[in-house]
Amino acid sequence: MKKVKLGSQGLVVPQVGLGCMGMTKFAGHDVYKTADQEEAINTIHRALELGGNFLDTADQYGPGDNERLLGKAIQGKRDQYTIATKFGYEINDKGELTWKVNATPEYVRTAVERSLKNLNTDYIDLYYLHRLDPNVPIEDTIGAMADLVKEGKVKYLGLSEVTAETIKRAHNIHPISALQTEYSLFERTVEEAGILKALDEMGIGFVPYSPLGRGFITGDIKSPSDLKEGDWRLNIPRFQGEQFQKNLDLVQEIELIANEKQVTTAQLALAWVLVKGYVPIPGTSKRTHLEKNFEATNIILSNEDVQRLERIVPLGADTGARYDAHGMESIDQ
Numbered sequence: 001m002k003k004v005k006l007g008s009q010g011l012v013v014p015q016v017g018l019g020c021m022g023m024t025k026f027a028g029h030d031v032y033k034t035a036d037q038e039e040a041i042n043t044i045h046r047a048l049e050l051g052g053n054f055l056d057t058a059d060q061y062g063p064g065d066n067e068r069l070l071g072k073a074i075q076g077k078r079d080q081y082t083i084a085t086k087f088g089y090e091i092n093d094k095g096e097l098t099w100k101v102n103a104t105p106e107y108v109r110t111a112v113e114r115s116l117k118n119l120n121t122d123y124i125d126l127y128y129l130h131r132l133d134p135n136v137p138i139e140d141t142i143g144a145m146a147d148l149v150k151e152g153k154v155k156y157l158g159l160s161e162v163t164a165e166t167i168k169r170a171h172n173i174h175p176i177s178a179l180q181t182e183y184s185l186f187e188r189t190v191e192e193a194g195i196l197k198a199l200d201e202m203g204i205g206f207v208p209y210s211p212l213g214r215g216f217i218t219g220d221i222k223s224p225s226d227l228k229e230g231d232w233r234l235n236i237p238r239f240q241g242e243q244f245q246k247n248l249d250l251v252q253e254i255e256l257i258a259n260e261k262q263v264t265t266a267q268l269a270l271a272w273v274l275v276k277g278y279v280p281i282p283g284t285s286k287r288t289h290l291e292k293n294f295e296a297t298n299i300i301l302s303n304e305d306v307q308r309l310e311r312i313v314p315l316g317a318d319t320g321a322r323y324d325a326h327g328m329e330s331i332d333q
């Protein structure tokens with residue numbers, strides 16, 4: 001797979017990464033569906049074989065279980081993978097999520113040492129602040145993260161779900177290599193808010209998570225009953241009531257273009273992100289899905305193709321909120 005620069009500080013990654021969140025339970029609950037651990041590890045190994053060695057995790061996933069799974073999977077091949085993890089959602093001494101955001105300099109140190117242990121490594125390639133702590137100036141948090149870079153425990157710094165102003169303040173303290181935020185045909189808030197323009201001006205890379213609209217754009221979800229009981233997406237407005245059918249209608253229109261190109265809707269949606277020059281990290285725990293996702297790098301979209309897709313879901317289109325009210329409160333807006 002082709003490699004691309006992520007930001008302007010020297011970080012190089014494959015065009016498509018692998019989101020690992022769904023490989024383990026999330027705070028004791030299945031995120032989407034129960035993942036087979038052996039298959040998940042095989043998927044991580046297959047990603048490396050295909051050149052997609054950019055893995056994304058977070059200490060919150062599990063908590064800790066996801067990082068430990070990656071640590072097991074990359075054993076003996078650490079230097080062949082580029083590992084990104086995140087901190088910010090507080091985990092107490094008992095290993096439990098408190099659901100508070102803690103980005104104090106003291107907690108930065110606690111979190112990174114725990115992640116290094118979980119991942120069974122002595123360095124993290126890309127370390128993200130998962131969410132902005134409203135009680136701690138971003139300058140203080142980034143200052144503490146910059147110390148980790150000086151010590152060699154972290155190579156590059158990133159932010160997640162923050163405004164352009166927050167990014168600029170952080171970038172003034174230490175160069176930021178990447179922003180990770182939800183982005184897909186169904187979710188383009190970062191575009192509307194001018195954040196992508198700001199990233200371009202500052203030379204910061206963009207890593208879209210949920211580039212398939214939380215799975216909606218795959219076309220595999222035909223009705224709410226396709227989501228099993230306990231699936232957290234049932235709490236998201238995008239998957240509820242009349243909005244569900246509206247979104248399903250959009251997917252069916254996207255599918256018409258995908259059929260013309262003899263690709264899947266998921267591959268087409270990923271190709272749309274790729275043509276923008278961003279590095280998506282679609283999540284999967286299965287090799288078959290991984291291989292199909294990576295094949296999206298071979299799809300060529302013309303300007304007309306892009307315009308057709310964006311006419312179906314234009315900038316500002318309402319596809320439903322991407323989190324429930326509590327989840328939206330955690331986003332820097």
